[in-house]
Amino acid sequence: NAGVMQNPRHLVRRRGQEARLRCSPMKGHSHVYWYRQLPEEGLKFMVYLQKENIIDESGMPKERFSAEFPKEGPSILRIQQVVRGDSAAYFCASSPQEGYNTEAFFGQGTRLTVV
Amino acid sequence: DAKTTQPNSMESNEEEPVHLPCNHSTISGTDYIHWYRQLPSQGPEYVIHGLTSNVNNRMASLAIAEDRKSSTLILHRATLRDAAVYYCILKIGGSNYKLTFGKGTLLTVNP
Numbered sequence: 001n002a003g004v005m006q007n008p009r010h011l012v013r014r015r016g017q018e019a020r021l022r023c024s025p026m027k028g029h030s031h032v033y034w035y036r037q038l039p040e041e042g043l044k045f046m047v048y049l050q051k052e053n054i055i056d057e058s059g060m061p062k063e064r065f066s067a068e069f070p071k072e073g074p075s076i077l078r079i080q081q082v083v084r085g086d087s088a089a090y091f092c093a094s095s096p097q098e099g100y101n102t103e104a105f106f107g108q109g110t111r112l113t114v115v
Numbered sequence: 116d117a118k119t120t121q122p123n124s125m126e127s128n129e130e131e132p133v134h135l136p137c138n139h140s141t142i143s144g145t146d147y148i149h150w151y152r153q154l155p156s157q158g159p160e161y162v163i164h165g166l167t168s169n170v171n172n173r174m175a176s177l178a179i180a181e182d183r184k185s186s187t188l189i190l191h192r193a194t195l196r197d198a199a200v201y202y203c204i205l206k207i208g209g210s211n212y213k214l215t216f217g218k219g220t221l222l223t224v225n226p
Contacts, residue, residue: 108157
């Protein structure tokens with residue numbers, strides 16, 4: 001059973017371009033979470049999605065960021081008009097269900113560099 | 116959010132036990148204690164979790180104080196591969212899917 005797959009592993013974008021980060025959850029997992037780790041900072045929750053639904057986007061910046069988890073295909077985190085401050089590692093996690101007793105499985109992350 | 120307090124860093128020698136402490140004095144009755152670790156340049160990795168009783172798995176043991184205001188992650192024999200940042204996290208009611216990461220403890224393992 002493959003783990004959580006994120007691609008690309010590294011992404012370089014110029015200021016003003018769009019960044020698309022993809023996440024394929026583990027087989028059988030319908031719950032996806034995105035976290036961001038800014039340089040020298042801790043991991044921050046961004047958004048929680050189930051198939052075709054955004055459950056909690058309280059950690060998403062109000063502008064330029066969006067996330068989706070379609071019925072078919074990977075979850076996508078999209079950042080429009082990137083700025084230098086968006087440079088960070090973005091981690092996706094998945095779980096088979098939500099709950100206190102549930103562990104999350106993380107991918108290796110996408111390291112976004114904005115130049 | 117319920118908060119946890121961990122030492123910034125700890126050091127251990129290879130093949131010796133390591134006890135990583137965590138204080139969570141504001142824990143509520145239904146909050147679970149989860150531990151994750153993050154190896155350099157990798158995503159976080161689940162280690163163990165518990166509610167009231169001590170827990171063991173193939174990676175580690177979790178000792179929870181009787182009043183639940185603190186817990187200790189125990190690595191029985193540290194290896195170089197255990198060098199990582201260890202995060203103690205409370206899963207709290209109302210948002211039990213969310214992991215709130217603090218700064219964690221950076222564990223250095225000396226050969």
